[in-house]
Amino acid sequence: METLVHLLGPLHPPLVHFAVACPILAFFAVIGQRFWKKPWLSYSAGALWIFGFLAALGALLTGHLFSLHLGMETQWAIIPPKTAMKGHLRDHALLGTFSFLFSILTVWASVKIIRNKPWPSGFLLFLGLTVAVLFGITGHEGGEMVYGAEDNPNVAASASPTPPAGNLLEMTQNYSKVLVKMNSKTWNSRTHGHRWVNTYVSKEAVGAYKNSKLLPEGSLVVKESFENVDGKPSTTAGPLYVMLKGKASDSPSTGGWQFALQWDKPVPGNNEQIQTPVKWLPGDHNLNSCVRCHNRFKAADYLGGIPEGFENP
Numbered sequence: 001m002e003t004l005v006h007l008l009g010p011l012h013p014p015l016v017h018f019a020v021a022c023p024i025l026a027f028f029a030v031i032g033q034r035f036w037k038k039p040w041l042s043y044s045a046g047a048l049w050i051f052g053f054l055a056a057l058g059a060l061l062t063g064h065l066f067s068l069h070l071g072m073e074t075q076w077a078i079i080p081p082k083t084a085m086k087g088h089l090r091d092h093a094l095l096g097t098f099s100f101l102f103s104i105l106t107v108w109a110s111v112k113i114i115r116n117k118p119w120p121s122g123f124l125l126f127l128g129l130t131v132a133v134l135f136g137i138t139g140h141e142g143g144e145m146v147y148g149a150e151d152n153p154n155v156a157a158s159a160s161p162t163p164p165a166g167n168l169l170e171m172t173q174n175y176s177k178v179l180v181k182m183n184s185k186t187w188n189s190r191t192h193g194h195r196w197v198n199t200y201v202s203k204e205a206v207g208a209y210k211n212s213k214l215l216p217e218g219s220l221v222v223k224e225s226f227e228n229v230d231g232k233p234s235t236t237a238g239p240l241y242v243m244l245k246g247k248a249s250d251s252p253s254t255g256g257w258q259f260a261l262q263w264d265k266p267v268p269g270n271n272e273q274i275q276t277p278v279k280w281l282p283g284d285h286n287l288n289s290c291v292r293c294h295n296r297f298k299a300a301d302y303l304g305g306i307p308e309g310f311e312n313p
């Protein structure tokens, strides 16, 4: 399952383009057929609908794997939790499933076309338009979830002046006392090396973090981790994962977020192949993977949040 998630999950973005493009092209073929009665246009529509259906099936399956790969949800769920990505993930999945089920009709229509007993052309036109629109909206919704809507509201007013990035890891001292713990119990984070984690945020950011609103400038988020031993958390500390919300204008590609990582006592044979104590500060190329993945969560201020059932009330 783990291999499937990481191997097939990332195929979702390329596959969805086929699932959206095929029904649109099929629709044009059906319109064309109304004016220019060439049989090959109907056959093209049929073939495109079948391709589109297969791509949609692939997109549906890989979509669930992709959300697991990115850590938007922690386990396979046909209907994702309400809390994931401010509910966008659930809407996207429901719309996608509905579009897929609806597109079964287009396969039926294609079979009729191939057997030279097509349904009336008015109905085919309606079917083609509906399926193209449904998949278009599903794709648009998915895109907005990961890339964010263009009209992003302004970043909340600054809570404190942004400290220079060089201090970032020093700011995490005493994090467990100074910051507020946002989860009720430790969970296993697939996306952070399968370690057991707790998330802490600065006091002024608690409300915004809980409600997936934009966090105020200066917010600090620290995720502590413990190594996994036989499926249980150990007392051996893993890396400290850190995010600081700086000025959006300083790092526009991440909405102002800066990433850092510190691991004082790396355990031998760790996944990341870290051998000596490390302090990665913003700009370190080792942090590129953090940025790439967290950028998918633009709809929730680049934050993955606490999985459902683990939130601190």
Ligand code: HEC
Pocket (backbone or CB within 6 Å): 069, 070, 071, 072, 188, 189, 190, 191, 192, 197, 199, 221, 222, 223, 241, 242, 243, 259, 260, 261, 286, 287, 289, 290, 291, 293, 294, 302, 303, 304, 305, 306, 307
């Ligand atoms: C493949 C995706 C992925 C990668 C890579 C990744 N993260 Fe995350 N991150 C998540 C998800 C999902 C969550 C929330 C759920 C969880 O932790 O399991 C999260 C949570 C966090 C949090 C707590 C704040 C929040 O988002 O709710 C911090 C801090 C954090 N990550 C830092 C980092 C740093 C630093 C790196 C790189 C060293 C990194 N992450 C790499 C997906 C990722």
